Amino acid sequence: MVGILETPFLWVVATIALYGVAYWGYGKWIDRNVWRSDAKKATPAHMYMDGVEYFPVSRYVLWGYQFKSVAALGPILGPFIGVTFGWLPALIWIIGGNFFIGWLQDYGSMMLSVRKEGRSFGPITYEFTGARGRTNLLAFVLFYLVIISAAFIALIATFWNSFKGTTFVPTIGILLTGLLCGQLLYRVKMNVFAVTAIGLALVGLSLYLGPILPVVLPFGLWNIAAWAGICVLILYVAAVLPTPTFIQPTNYIAFYPAFAAIILILIGALATPFTIGASPPVGIQLDMGPFLTDPQGILGPIWPILFVAIACGAVSGWHSLVSSSSSAKQLDIETDALPVGGGAMLSEGLLALASLIAYMVLTKSFVFGVAGDATNPPHTNTASWPVGAALLVSRIIGVGATNVLLTTFFGLVLVIYALTVQALVTRFFRLVAAETWSEGRFRIFGNKHVSTAVGLGVPWVFAVSGSWWALWLYFGGANQLLAGLAIMLISIHLARVRAPTKYSLIPGVFMVVTTLAALIWQTWTFLYSVWLFLQGDKSWIVRNVRGPIQADPNYILVAVGINAVFVLIGVVLFGVGLSMSIRLFRSYRSSVVEARGRAPAAADGGTRER
Amino acid sequence: MADSKDPTTSKSRGRKVRDAAKGVMYGMAAHGHVTAALRTRMYLEHLFMFITLGDMLGVPVIPPYYSLRILPYAVPNIKSWKQRVFRERDFTDQVF
Numbered sequence: 001m002v003g004i005l006e007t008p009f010l011w012v013v014a015t016i017a018l019y020g021v022a023y024w025g026y027g028k029w030i031d032r033n034v035w036r037s038d039a040k041k042a043t044p045a046h047m048y049m050d051g052v053e054y055f056p057v058s059r060y061v062l063w064g065y066q067f068k069s070v071a072a073l074g075p076i077l078g079p080f081i082g083v084t085f086g087w088l089p090a091l092i093w094i095i096g097g098n099f100f101i102g103w104l105q106d107y108g109s110m111m112l113s114v115r116k117e118g119r120s121f122g123p124i125t126y127e128f129t130g131a132r133g134r135t136n137l138l139a140f141v142l143f144y145l146v147i148i149s150a151a152f153i154a155l156i157a158t159f160w161n162s163f164k165g166t167t168f169v170p171t172i173g174i175l176l177t178g179l180l181c182g183q184l185l186y187r188v189k190m191n192v193f194a195v196t197a198i199g200l201a202l203v204g205l206s207l208y209l210g211p212i213l214p215v216v217l218p219f220g221l222w223n224i225a226a227w228a229g230i231c232v233l234i235l236y237v238a239a240v241l242p243t244p245t246f247i248q249p250t251n252y253i254a255f256y257p258a259f260a261a262i263i264l265i266l267i268g269a270l271a272t273p274f275t276i277g278a279s280p281p282v283g284i285q286l287d288m289g290p291f292l293t294d295p296q297g298i299l300g301p302i303w304p305i306l307f308v309a310i311a312c313g314a315v316s317g318w319h320s321l322v323s324s325s326s327s328a329k330q331l332d333i334e335t336d337a338l339p340v341g342g343g344a345m346l347s348e349g350l351l352a353l354a355s356l357i358a359y360m361v362l363t364k365s366f367v368f369g370v371a372g373d374a375t376n377p378p379h380t381n382t383a384s385w386p387v388g389a390a391l392l393v394s395r396i397i398g399v400g401a402t403n404v405l406l407t408t409f410f411g412l413v414l415v416i417y418a419l420t421v422q423a424l425v426t427r428f429f430r431l432v433a434a435e436t437w438s439e440g441r442f443r444i445f446g447n448k449h450v451s452t453a454v455g456l457g458v459p460w461v462f463a464v465s466g467s468w469w470a471l472w473l474y475f476g477g478a479n480q481l482l483a484g485l486a487i488m489l490i491s492i493h494l495a496r497v498r499a500p501t502k503y504s505l506i507p508g509v510f511m512v513v514t515t516l517a518a519l520i521w522q523t524w525t526f527l528y529s530v531w532l533f534l535q536g537d538k539s540w541i542v543r544n545v546r547g548p549i550q551a552d553p554n555y556i557l558v559a560v561g562i563n564a565v566f567v568l569i570g571v572v573l574f575g576v577g578l579s580m581s582i583r584l585f586r587s588y589r590s591s592v593v594e595a596r597g598r599a600p601a602a603a604d605g606g607t608r609e610r
Numbered sequence: 611m612a613d614s615k616d617p618t619t620s621k622s623r624g625r626k627v628r629d630a631a632k633g634v635m636y637g638m639a640a641h642g643h644v645t646a647a648l649r650t651r652m653y654l655e656h657l658f659m660f661i662t663l664g665d666m667l668g669v670p671v672i673p674p675y676y677s678l679r680i681l682p683y684a685v686p687n688i689k690s691w692k693q694r695v696f697r698e699r700d701f702t703d704q705v706f
Binding site (some may be wrong): 049050051052053057058061062064065066067068069119120121122123137138141181190242243245248251252255256259321322324325326330424428431432435437450610 | 633
């Protein structure tokens with residue numbers, strides 16, 4: 001077929017084939033020879049069945065739940081930074097990271113929790129590293145949640161400010177629809193199918209109204225700060241209201257357009273050589289790379305930056321929390337862990353692939369902007385993904401690539417992915433704060449309203465002051481470090497039961513070293529900027545912040561302060577992460593020594609470890 | 611609520627595929643919300659049991675007269691209540 005080599009089609013097919021090998025080849029081998037999963041062994045879902053937290057669930061239901069819980073903004077926006085180094089390195093990391101590390105972490109976390117009677121990572125960390133290790137984890141998770149919140153609030157504000165203001169009305173429409181659906185479901189007791197139909201009709205209406213009623217704020221450079229403030233208010237309400245009133249029904253209704261978008265993009269990417277009126281077909285336009293350093297001189301070297309920029313889709317620490325906190329308690333049989341944990345992660349890799357392709361089919365100037373061009377400056381074009389997605393999908397549904405409803409739809413999908421996950425993150429921060437400061441001198445921070453205000457106020461300050469790419473790299477660093485720590489916990493367990501550890505230890509060491517290096521690099525970038533300022537060069541200081549602080553010379557000291565705060569955040573994240581890593585490596589070493597002194601090996605993969 | 615797998619049931623291939631698709635859709639769209647609703651009910655039940663049996667644990671919440679009137683309804687749930695209350699809980703259990 002003419003032009004097929006210039007389309008993303010073969011790359012999609014090759015990635016699917018390699019993921020197939022990861023699942024049916026490497027995955028099955030690990031399942032049989034390392035974890036030795038046994039369908040006859042009782043899982044926590046059966047041992048502790050209570051019909052609430054512990055109960056067996058079909059593997060299909062659990063796969064759907066796991067996929068929905070792990071697929072969010074990460075696999076969509078990570079590739080946006082990743083393609084800076086060329087699309088080929090980004091693609092190789094999405095394939096290789098998921099093949100050797102990503103699915104292994106999600107599946108291993110689930111199996112570890114199953115073998116540890118359904119316990120989540122907090123108690124397991126306590127068992128392996130003691131009380132200080134668990135406190136360390138708690139501190140790390142708190143910082144991690146603040147950074148996630150900052151990155152997501154910054155992005156939601158940027159999305160509302162982009163797309164000519166067409167996404168705000170549909171977002172509010174979805175939130176109000178969610179509130180209405182919650183009332184219809186729980187108060188009126190209406191049939192769930194009728195509620196869904198009403199909800200989807202209202203979502204369609206909201207989407208239609210988006211381009212008709214665009215909302216553009218009049219504050220110029222302060223627009224992002226104002227949008228971020230609106231976002232924080234919405235998230236505050238979501239976090240303090242009971243989940244059945246707001247978060248639950250809103251996430252339920254938001255699921256349908258978000259899921260439809262994934263399916264449409266994947267079909268669009270696969271159909272590129274055969275699409276309607278494809279003359280020429282939708283082709284790859286972006287540079288292949290590899291570029292060993294960011295050509296625009298902002299991000300840094302390909303290692304370690306690429307490996308933290310693309311988190312979800314290749315490997316993500318958040319998934320280990322999901323796998324061990326809820327899915328493991330509902331696993332029917334042990335052998336379901338591979339399709340649920342590993343399968344969901346490999347499927348998320350396909351979402352990252354689809355997102356990458358949405359960038360690949362756009363021009364370089366559109367994705368990265370042009371240096372020196374005020375209307376299209378470098379690294380600010382967050383509208384890339386909806387435009388690329390619309391281009392792919394427009395060919396299969398036979399509309400124009402610039403159709404405003406289509407671009408509004410994909411812009412809305414970006415917003416709701418970020419908003420629904422962020423609502424859960426804010427609520428989780430509130431619960432963790434309540435756990436941390438429930439008593440003692442700082443118990444005021446355990447209060448529902450105070451903890452929510454802190455959990456949103458601090459990220460708001462970061463979101464309106466720092467560039468989103470800087471926040472994203474800190475978020476990626478923390479997230480990937482959590483993944484490394486999770487894989488180390490898995491390795492410790494495997495060492496204790498005398499199972500082969502090299503398949504998890506090598507990825508674990510790689511992730512820990514890479515992410516700590518990325519955190520050092522990011523921290524050094526901010527520190528170097530402050531140092532240059534002291535030498536009289538202001539260019540780096542303003543580069544790391546966003547407007548209006550970036551543009552107004554009167555705010556230069558504010559910019560210095562922001563850079564200094566980011567240095568502190570980097571130092572704390574690095575320090576807590578390093579301390580946790582050292583504890584885990586020590587625990588691993590002592591586990592190996594103890595296991596050597598014990599015989600025979602635990603052939604059943606875990607139950608004879610004591 | 612999702613049912614657990616029953617290996618003794620023989621189904622046609624088409625039916626299996628349909629059930630799998632329904633399961634996946636249910637898992638994506640609703641399973642998390644159903645679990646969250648169940649958990650909310652669990653916490654309310656804990657409260658009910660505590661109010662009912664409080665004076666027997668040394669924490670008098672309502673007068674014993676009312677406790678004794680409600681007791682027959684509370685007794686069947688005592689075992690599962692104990693099991694849930696004594697379970698080790700952690701902040702990492704509350705991700706979703």
